[in-house]
Amino acid sequence: MNFNFFKKQNNQNRFVDRDNDADKNKEPAISRRTFLKGGLVAATSFALSPALIDLLKLEDEEETEEKLATNVVEDLEDDFYYEQVEAWQEAQSMSTNELLDLSKEGDVELTLEAMEGVKQYWKNVHSTEGNKLHKSFVDGYREIGAYKKELEKIFEEEGVPNKYIHLSIPESYWVLDAKSPVGALGPYQFMKSTASKYELYSKSGQYDYRTDPFKSARACARLLKDLHDASGDWDLALSGYNGGYFWRYLKEAVSSDEKPDYEGFLKYLEKKINVVRNETKYGDVYEHRLRSTLGYIARRVGVSVDKIAQENGIKDPNKVRKGIIIRIPLENDSVRERVYKMRIAGYRENLNYPAKFNAIDEAIEEGVVTEQKEPADFSLHVTKNVYPKSRERKAEKEKYFVYRVKKSEGWYRVHQNVKHLTKATQEDIKKLNKKIAQRGLRENDEILIPKKA
Structure with missing residues (x-):
C-alpha cells in the first residue's frame, strides 16, 4: 500500500536531513568514491598507498546523521561493556555541551583554543579517581605494558610515532575482544570494510585478525600513516581514523586549492554544525529519512508515534517502509534539543576524537598512570583468529x-x-x-x- 506521506502541503518552515536527502537536484554528498573519481588524488602531491586507494574505492558507507545517531548504548548486545560505553557516551556529550549549546546566542565557533578546552575535559575525566573512565584508563594502561615493546617496534617500522600505540586506549581501553555497537572489533576497533584493506579481515571468511594485538596494531599504524600522508596533519589523521567527514573536508580543501590542516577541518565542521543548528532552532518541521522503526525514532525525538503518523498521513505505524522521508514536528524546545543532539552526533564524535587521544597522551606523559605489566615474550605468539561461527x-x-x-x-x-x-x-x-x-x-x-x- 502506498501512503501519501506529504498530503499536507503548507507553508511551514521545514528542513531535511541533508545527508539523507534524495533530491536529485542537490549536490551529492562527498564520498570516498567521488573523491577518487574526481581525479583530485592524481592532481595533488598526496602520496596515497594502494590500501588507501582501495579504501577510497569502497562503496560509500555514508555516516549519515541517523546512522550515527543510532549508535547508542541500548543497541549493545553484550552487557559486559555497558557501563564503560555508557560512561564514554556521557563524557562525549558533556565535553562539548557548552561549545555546541543550541540555546546560546550566535553561531557555534570551533577554534583550536576551544578544542584545548575539550581536551582538558577528557584529561580531567581520565585523571579523576572514582570516575569509571579513570579505572578503564588505569586498567588498560597496565595491561598494554606486556605488549608495549612489540607494539612500539611495529609502529616504528611503519614510520608512525610510537605514542600512537595508545590509540587503543580511547578505542577499547586495551580490551582485545572489545566490540562496538556498530560492529567495530578489537583493541584498535576496525570495521570489516577497513580491516579487509589492511590484511585483518577476509571477506571470504578465512580469517578475522581484528582481535589480534599485533596484527591490529600494524593495521592501525599503516592506516594512520596513510591518512597522515594524505593530509599532512596528525590530528587530521586521527579524525580520518574515526570517521568519514575527513574525506569530505579533504576534497573541499583540495578543490579550493588550500592546504588541509586541522584548523581548516574545524571550520568545515563549524559550518556544517551551524546549518543543522539554525535549521533545528528556527524550523517548524524536520524531514528525516527513516532507517529504523517509527517507534524508535519517536522515542529518540520525544514525539508520540500517533502525532508523527498524523503529520505524515500514515494509517498504520507498524507498516512503514524504511527509507522513506517522514516529517517530525518541532513542537517544543525539548523536541528541538533532542533532534539537534541526534543530528550532530557524528560531528560531536569527530570533534572529540583527536582531543580525547591527545588528553590521554598528555596524562600518560604527566604520570597520571604509571603501573604497567612487564614486557612478555611473544616469540611464539599465535595469531588470534576470529572465524565465523560455523x-x-x-x-x-x-x-x-x-x-x-x-x-x-x-x-x-x-x-x-x-x-x-x-x-x-x-x-x-x-x-x-x-x-x-x-x-x-x-x-x-x-x-x-x-x-x-
Missing part, C-alpha cells in the same frame, strides 16, 4: 596455529622452533604456505603450522 570454520581454526617469522629466520629455523608443536616436516609447512614459500620468507610473515593431532 562448524567448518571451527574445525579449520582448530587445525592450525599461526607462527610469526622473526628477523633472518629461514624455513629450517622456523621448523626447529615449532617442531615440538607439530608433526609437520619443513616441506609440509612450505607446501601449506605455498605463496610465501615462492617469494621467500620475510620478517613478520605469519605462516600456518598444522597442530598436532
